[in-house]
Amino acid sequence: MNEAEIIQNLKKGDEKAFRVLVDKYRQLVVNTCFGLVHNIEDAEDIAQEVFIEVFRSISDFRGESKISTWLYRIAVNRSLNYIRDNKRRKWFTSIEDTAKSKKTIPHDVHNENYHDTNREIENKQRAEILHKAIDGLPKNQKIAFTLNKYENLSYKEISEVMLLSVSSVESLIHRAKKNLQKKLYAFYKNNWI
Amino acid sequence: MKCKKIHNKLIFFLDGDLSSNEEKQIKDHLTECPDCAAFADHLKKTLNVIQSEKSPEVNPFFYTRLKAKIEDQAAASQKLHSWISLEKILQPVFFTLLLTAGIYAGYKVAEPENAQVDQLSYNEDQIIPYLDEMQVETIETFLMDE
Numbered sequence: 001m002n003e004a005e006i007i008q009n010l011k012k013g014d015e016k017a018f019r020v021l022v023d024k025y026r027q028l029v030v031n032t033c034f035g036l037v038h039n040i041e042d043a044e045d046i047a048q049e050v051f052i053e054v055f056r057s058i059s060d061f062r063g064e065s066k067i068s069t070w071l072y073r074i075a076v077n078r079s080l081n082y083i084r085d086n087k088r089r090k091w092f093t094s095i096e097d098t099a100k101s102k103k104t105i106p107h108d109v110h111n112e113n114y115h116d117t118n119r120e121i122e123n124k125q126r127a128e129i130l131h132k133a134i135d136g137l138p139k140n141q142k143i144a145f146t147l148n149k150y151e152n153l154s155y156k157e158i159s160e161v162m163l164l165s166v167s168s169v170e171s172l173i174h175r176a177k178k179n180l181q182k183k184l185y186a187f188y189k190n191n192w193i
Numbered sequence: 194m195k196c197k198k199i200h201n202k203l204i205f206f207l208d209g210d211l212s213s214n215e216e217k218q219i220k221d222h223l224t225e226c227p228d229c230a231a232f233a234d235h236l237k238k239t240l241n242v243i244q245s246e247k248s249p250e251v252n253p254f255f256y257t258r259l260k261a262k263i264e265d266q267a268a269a270s271q272k273l274h275s276w277i278s279l280e281k282i283l284q285p286v287f288f289t290l291l292l293t294a295g296i297y298a299g300y301k302v303a304e305p306e307n308a309q310v311d312q313l314s315y316n317e318d319q320i321i322p323y324l325d326e327m328q329v330e331t332i333e334t335f336l337m338d339e
Binding site for chain 2: 019022023026027030031034035040043044047048051052055123126127129130149150177178180181184185188
């Protein structure tokens with residue numbers, strides 16, 4: 001089934017078309033959500049809400065953009081809503097707290113798994129540091145950066161999702177990288193040297 | 194190139210966003226400056242986390258759970274609709290009863306009192322003279338007494 005057929009059959013309430021849509025685009029949606037919320041279970045929950053919304057509002061889709069663009073937009077909005085709603089529940093740990101936990105790594109060099117464990121912990125900490133740095137970006141910079149890095153979208157594709165000009169997207173990503181670098185350097189200077 | 198300038202451009206260098214001239218300058222600096230090289234290595238490893246996180250494995254039961262969720266929501270929505278239609282009947286009945294009760298209460302409050310008192314019915318003329326003694330004694334009589 002091509003895109004037009006999927007949309008046509010979905011509007012008729014065809015479950016097969018919905019299954020095809022989900023199978024074709026679930027990785028895209030989950031990946032986008034994961035890039036923003038950094039947790040696979042939450043990303044899958046949000047992705048399900050995205051597809052439910054698509055199922056409910058397919059009659060409103062006029063086909064002016066690609067299905068993928070529409071899905072990206074809903075995924076981004078749902079993810080941001082989720083982050084906003086869960087901000088209070090999340091216990092904020094600063095980047096420095098994450099670094100302090102590095103100092104508690106057991107230094108049992110006689111443990112044959114010591115180096116693997118240490119590397120695993122270090123990778124996990126790098127991931128936490130990166131997520132916090134990305135989460136600290138202004139909203140639009142975060143969206144543009146995530147779509148570019150996690151979904152490999154071009155500036156043009158991002159501009160269609162975010163309804164901005166290509167030059168605006170370019171500027172957003174440039175500033176996002178600059179801000180990320182600043183945060184990561186500050187952390188590195190204070191904690192890892 | 195000074196270290197501070199290098200640090201500001203490192204992320205763009207790692208992403209391949211710089212001109213070849215700038216790239217060469219940074220590469221040369223990194224070979225000479227161990228501090229900048231260490232930070233560049235740290236930055237590279239941190240950004241590489243994105244590559245390892247891309248396209249996480251999706252739960253194989255994703256569609257099954259999704260379908261179950263849609264069916265649950267449809268059932269809940271149907272239940273809500275039946276409550277709403279019941280409400281459409283109950284609400285007018287309730288307000289009609291309330292209005293009737295209000296009218297009846299208002300009628301009862303406004304009903305005139307039946308004040309028939311047989312034993313002590315005072316005539317107005319009999320009371321006032323005791324209150325207003327000027328009626329009994331004229332002013333001339335009053336002044337002449339003084």
